[in-house]
Amino acid sequence: MREAAPAPSSSHQAGSPHTRARSIQLSPLEALERGFALFRSTFPREAWRYYLGAAPLVVCFIPMWVVNGQIRLSDGALFTEAALLTGGYLLRVWMITGYVQHVRGRAFGTPMSKASGVTLGRLLTWKVMLTVAGLSTLPSIAGPAWFYTACEFASLDAQDRIERQSFTGCLALAGQWFGGSVLLFLALLPLWIAVWLNGLIVAMVVPQLLHSIFGVNTLLSTEMGVYSLVESSAFWVSLFAGTWLAVDPVIKCTFVIVYQHLRSRREGDDLRGLLATLPRDRHKKAQLIASSTAATPAAGTLLVLAAVLAGIALSLPARAAPVAPVRSTVQAVDDSAREARIQRLRQALDQESQRAIYRWHDADHPSPPTWFDKLLAKIGRSLDRAWKRLQSFLRKLWPRGLNLSAGSATGGFWQLKDLRVWLTLIALVTVAAGGVLVYLRQRRQTATLSIPLTLASIPDLSDSAAASERSEDEWFALASRLEQEGDLRSALRAAYLALLAGLAQRKWLTIRRDRTNREYLNEFARRWSRRPQASLEARKEIPEKLRGSLRQFDRVWYGSYALTPEAVTLYRQDQREFLSHV
């Protein structure tokens, strides 16, 4: 430290004041870059705190948002939901404050303190006030950036026991980086949009891919599914939450960097100018030193050669001989002393830059790789290998010696092997295209064949068919025929239509196309209760039986329940028996 510190300070003193002023400012893009490096380096050990704190609020909020849009709840249930969300918010504040503190401690060695009720209370008050202020100044763009920065600083300040922080202190600190915060906000917009678009594309494409590859039919794989997804506010809330969870921890780490930078400026020690640039400058200096040391032997060799040539060409003057070795000896002693100093400086720089507090600053700084780094490196190597294989494959396909530029046929010649590869490729593409065409043609033929068959088998049993089109006996006859042919669903529908037709013939209900089964049941129950014999014999089991029959039909026809021939026979017989009782 004592050896390392003078070197950069002397270099800064040598620079102009303008350079000095510029060097102590942290630009938003640089802060974002450092923040991402800090997030990456602390991800394996600290990120769980963030996600464990942030996930419950999101996981609770989205189902509540969906359910409350569908079901009417009492105020008590709403209050319980709100209390649950408030608990999630409290957990989020507590865990994320801990995350930020641990990240800061890991990067800068700041002491960690436990969050107490007082600290949490103060932090909550500040955050709520700053959030309200930020939201109320949203149209101005600059206002939210300032208040959001102050809000982030409040999280960092809350647990500082060395100094007592204040609300206005956070605002003042945010004001010192006001321009940077606005620019950071603007710089984050493309990042937000990129993450958001990725989420949107995944939500749109994955159901289609599942449908195409595995044949999984979901609502989202239909055309209407996409429209319903786009119209769903729950989808947009989820997308926003996902984007927030992806980008927010990086922003938190960015503000850790900014906060430390501003604190170091306030305390008089320019962290960035004096210390944190050491690892970066180390490489440049090492390169310079390496180039100078590499240049020295070459210059020495040239001098020796020149001396030899001079010795051969000229006779050595006896007077000059004793002076030259003395000068060269003095110069050699100076060089060796300078070299030793440089070596000591380099060692001090190396030693100093190994400290944990500088790891965040340089992404390429040597530090023990974590499992996440190893995983990333492994994935990177696999991708590299795959890319090289693809490149070599494509290179093999490209005919060697083929020059497409006109007029320059120097050395260009075809090889039979290349021609064979091309012919094979063309043949494969032709066969694949032929296969696709045959498949499409067969599919079209199947479709054209299936339509008349479907129409012929159940001509009058579609959803638009009305029970009044045939008599009760005709419907039952049709049901028997369809049952024998094996079309069980249509047979059941025919029996159901026979039931309706029979009830209509007995004046228990009026058939209309726009009526639902529930309306039929209500009408039947009303007329059944008003019949003349009702005062003597209620027979309430009859409407219940009709309810059961209709429900059974709904399950099969609309719910696609599986059917057996015995069940259809039983259903048909039940309807006949029911009609004989009314």
Add this chain to the structure above:
Amino acid sequence: MLACPPCLRRLARPGARSLSIIGRFRQVLAGVTALACVLGLFFALLRWRMNTPKQHLNFGHVLEERLPG
């Protein structure tokens, strides 16, 4: 550590004063009030959501319309 100028400057400054009991109580009370505000905000948001339903992923009406005999 002590040789580090920033550390010396930090040590030279007076540390944070410990809060009195009333001060602590006031801060906790402010936190609880803030939490109550958050609760009220969530309640209002959920209530608004319930009173202005959207028909997302609700196909009940489709089934109702397909039930004529």
